Amino acid sequence: MIDRAFSLGIYAIIALVIATFGWIIGDVIIKGISVVSWEFLISEPEDAGRAGGIAPILVSTLYVLIIALVIALPLGISAAIWLAEFSQNQSHTLHVGIILDVLAGVPSIVYGLFGNAFFCIYLGLGYSLLSGGLTLACMILPVFIRTCESGIRSVQSDWRLGGLALGMRRSVVIWKILLPAAQPAIIAGLILSIGRATAETAALLFTSGYVDRMPESIFDSARVLAVHIYDLTMNVTGGDETAYGSALILIVLIILLNTLAQGFIDSWFKRSGHYR
Amino acid sequence: MIVAETLAPRLSEDIIESRAPAHIKVNELAIYYGKKLAVNGISLSLHRGKITALIGPSGCGKTSFLTTLNQLSKLNNQVTVTGEIHFDGENLTQNNVDLLSLRRRVGMIFQKPNPFPLSIFKNLDIPLKEHGFKNRAERIEKIENALKAVGLWDEVKDRLNTSALSLSGGQQQRLCIARALVLEPEVLLMDEPCSALDPISSGIVEELISSLRDKYTVVIVTHNLAQAKRISDYTAFFWTQNGAGKLIEFNNTRQLFSGPKDERTAAYISGIKG
Ligand SMILES: Nc1ncnc2c1ncn2[C@@H]1O[C@H](COP(=O)(O)OP(=O)(O)OP(=O)(O)O)[C@@H](O)[C@H]1O
Ligand SMILES: [Mg+2]
Numbered sequence: 001m002i003d004r005a006f007s008l009g010i011y012a013i014i015a016l017v018i019a020t021f022g023w024i025i026g027d028v029i030i031k032g033i034s035v036v037s038w039e040f041l042i043s044e045p046e047d048a049g050r051a052g053g054i055a056p057i058l059v060s061t062l063y064v065l066i067i068a069l070v071i072a073l074p075l076g077i078s079a080a081i082w083l084a085e086f087s088q089n090q091s092h093t094l095h096v097g098i099i100l101d102v103l104a105g106v107p108s109i110v111y112g113l114f115g116n117a118f119f120c121i122y123l124g125l126g127y128s129l130l131s132g133g134l135t136l137a138c139m140i141l142p143v144f145i146r147t148c149e150s151g152i153r154s155v156q157s158d159w160r161l162g163g164l165a166l167g168m169r170r171s172v173v174i175w176k177i178l179l180p181a182a183q184p185a186i187i188a189g190l191i192l193s194i195g196r197a198t199a200e201t202a203a204l205l206f207t208s209g210y211v212d213r214m215p216e217s218i219f220d221s222a223r224v225l226a227v228h229i230y231d232l233t234m235n236v237t238g239g240d241e242t243a244y245g246s247a248l249i250l251i252v253l254i255i256l257l258n259t260l261a262q263g264f265i266d267s268w269f270k271r272s273g274h275y276r
Numbered sequence: 277m278i279v280a281e282t283l284a285p286r287l288s289e290d291i292i293e294s295r296a297p298a299h300i301k302v303n304e305l306a307i308y309y310g311k312k313l314a315v316n317g318i319s320l321s322l323h324r325g326k327i328t329a330l331i332g333p334s335g336c337g338k339t340s341f342l343t344t345l346n347q348l349s350k351l352n353n354q355v356t357v358t359g360e361i362h363f364d365g366e367n368l369t370q371n372n373v374d375l376l377s378l379r380r381r382v383g384m385i386f387q388k389p390n391p392f393p394l395s396i397f398k399n400l401d402i403p404l405k406e407h408g409f410k411n412r413a414e415r416i417e418k419i420e421n422a423l424k425a426v427g428l429w430d431e432v433k434d435r436l437n438t439s440a441l442s443l444s445g446g447q448q449q450r451l452c453i454a455r456a457l458v459l460e461p462e463v464l465l466m467d468e469p470c471s472a473l474d475p476i477s478s479g480i481v482e483e484l485i486s487s488l489r490d491k492y493t494v495v496i497v498t499h500n501l502a503q504a505k506r507i508s509d510y511t512a513f514f515w516t517q518n519g520a521g522k523l524i525e526f527n528n529t530r531q532l533f534s535g536p537k538d539e540r541t542a543a544y545i546s547g548i549k550g
Contacts, residue, residue: 088353158390162452165348165386166403166459167379176402177392 028247035245045212048236049228054246056214060129060222061198061253063215064208067133068197072141077186079141080148081174097146104142109202111139116206127221132208139203140193147192151185152178180269187265191258198254201226225250298362299324299463299493300345305359305369307340307349314340315521318359320512322463327485327494329504329529332514332544337521338497341514342465344368345495346382347375363463380407383456385466389448391440391455396432399440399451400458407459422458426450426484446477450484464488466496470503482507501545505533513541 039053046052087093115135125131155178163173179186209221210231223231229246232239298321306316315337322328330338343349344357347368361368368378391399400419409415423429428450432443440451449469456464466485470478486507488494498504504511511533512526525532525541536542 156390158386158388159392161348161351162386162390162392164351165346165379165384166406166455167376168403168406169376172402172406177394181393 025251028244028251031241032244032246032248035241036248040245041249044214045228045242048239049212049232049242050236050239051242054225054228054242054249056212057223057225057228057246058249058253060208060215061224061226063129063218063222064132064136064204064224065194065197065257067130067218068136068140069194071134071137072144072193073190075137076141076144076189077148077179079145080152081179083145083149084152085170085174085178097149100142100146104146107202108139108200111135112203112206114138115203120207125219127207127209127211129208129215129218129220129222132204132222132224133218135203135207136197136200139200140197143196144189144193147189148182148186151182151189154185155181183265183269187262190261190265194257194261195254198250198257199226200224201230205230225253297324298322301360301362303360303362305341305344305357305361307337307344308356308358309352310354313520315514315523318523320523320526322493322495323510324493325490326509327489327496327507328510328512329508330495330497330512330514331499331501331504332521332524333516335521336514336516338514339467340521342384342467342495342497345463345465346379346384347373348379348384350375380459381461382463382465383459383461385449385452385456385464385469387468388472389445389452391443391448391451393439393441395437396440396443396451397436400455403455403459418458422454423451425457426454427480428454444477446473446480449473449477449481453481453484461492463493463495466494468497468499471499501547505529513538513544515540515544 041053041058042055043053044055045057083093083096087096112135115131115138119125119131119134120127125134152174159177159181160173163177164170204224204227208224208227210223210227211221212223212228213220215222225246229243229250232243232246300322302321303319305318307314318341320328330341332338340349340355344361345363345368349355349357357369359369363378363382366373392402394402397419400422401415404415404418409418420429420433423432428447431447432451440448443451449472453464453469469485470481473481482503485494485496489509496504496508508529510526511529513524513532513536514521515524516522517524525536525538527537532541533545536545
C-alpha cells in the first residue's frame, strides 16, 4: 500500500516535471513559430528588433561559442588529464578540485564582471566577440574539467596498468586507451557546456556587448541570441513576438549543436576503434 | 656429517646454477610502502627458460615483488626498493633504467584479464606500433604468430576486428598473453593468471603457460599449490613474519614440495598453515 503510494507519488512528480517542460517548450513554439521563417534567419533586425530578422545575432552567437569551445575543449581535457593522471600530490589535487567546484558555482554575472575587467579593459580587447568567447570559456571550464576528470578517473585502472606494463608511454596510454574510454563523460561535459554557453546572457552583456550589427571580425562588439532575447523582453515594448521567435531558434540551435558535438566526438573516437 | 649437511644445500644450488643460468638475479631485495616494510630478504635467481612459482599466503608480498621486476612499482611514488635486481648487466633498482624497453623485455599478465576496449587486432597492434614497428605487413605477421602461439588464432581469425571484450574470460587472458608475446619479451611475469577463470579455461591457460617453458623465463604467482607443482621448475615460498613478507625458501619445485627445509614451508604446503 505504502509502496503503491510511493510509486504513484514518483509518477506524479515525473509527470509534473515533463508537463512543466512541455508547457515551456510548447509556449515558445506556439508564440514563436509565426515569426520564424527563412527570411527571419537571414535578415538584419529592424526597429530595435521588433521587426526584421536575427542574422547578425546568429552569426555572433556562433562566433562566441566557437571561440569558447576552441579554448575550453583542449584546455579542459588537458586539465582533466593532469588532475586525474599526473598530479602526484594528493593535497594539490584536492585543492584544485575544491577551487574548481567553487568556481562552477559562481554566478555567471560575476564571470561577466571578471571578463569585463580582465579581457575588455586589462587586456584591452574591449567589448568584442573575443572577450565574450574568452569569458564563456572561463565560465564553462570548471564543470567541463570536473566531468572529464571523473570520467578519466573511472576508467578501469587495469587498462592503465596493462598499457604501462607493455612499455607504452604514458601519453600514448592516455591518448589511445583512457581518453576514448572516458568518451561518454567527455560528451556529457561538452553537452552541458554548450547548453550553458549558448543560453548565457549575464556573462556576455558586459563582454561582447549588445550592438546588433553584423560583426566583421572577432574584435567587433556584437549581440548574441540570449542577450537579444533579454533585450527584446526587457527593453523593447512590442518585441515579444520576435523574442519568442528568437527563443525558438535558440532551443533548436542548442539541440543542433549537441547533436553535432556528439557526432564529432563519436567519429573522432571511432577512428581510434574503441568498443564498449 | 655436519660438513655434509652444510655443504649439501649449497652444492645442489650450485648444480642448479650451472644447469640453468640465472636470467635475473635478485639480491637482498626489500620493498617499503612509505616507511612500512612490506617484503624483505629476497635473494634468488630466476633461471633462463624456466618457470618459477611464487607461493605464500595473502599479503606476503608476492605481487609487490613481481612488480619490482618490471618496475611497475615505480608508478607508486610511496614505494622504495633497496637491494639489487641484476638483469642483463643492469641493476634495476638503480635509477637510470630505460623503463619502456625494460617493460617490453619483461612482460606482465594480470589476475583479471585486461584487454583494451579495442578490437582484437588493435590490442596487439597498438603495442607493436608503440615499439616502433612501422611496417604493417610485418605487424600483421607478428600478430598472427602471437595469436597462434596462444592457440587463439583459429578461434578469432575471422573476427579480428570485433571487440576484444566480446571474448570469453579465458580467451581474454590468452589474448593478454599474446599481447605480451607479440613484443617478443624474454621474461613473463604472471600474477595469479588463472584465478579469475573457470576451471576449463584455467586448464587451457595453464597448459599454455607450461608451453612457454624454454622460450621464456616465467615467474608466476599462484595460490594453487597443485598448479605450482604441475607447471613450475622452481618455487619460492613467501611468508609473513613480524608484519612483513619474507622469502623463506627457494628451491627447485620437486625438492621444495617433497622435502621442504623450513617447517613453515612444510606446514604451508601440507595445508596446515596459511
Ligand atoms: N599500494 C600499497 N600501499 C601500501 N601498502 C601496500 C600496497 N600494496 C601492498 N601493500 C602491502 O604490502 C604487503 C604485500 O602486499 P602484496 O599485494 O604484495 O601481497 P600478495 O602476496 O600479492 O597478496 P595476495 O596473495 O593477496 O595478492 C601487504 O602487507 C600489503 O598491505
Ligand atoms: Mg597479489
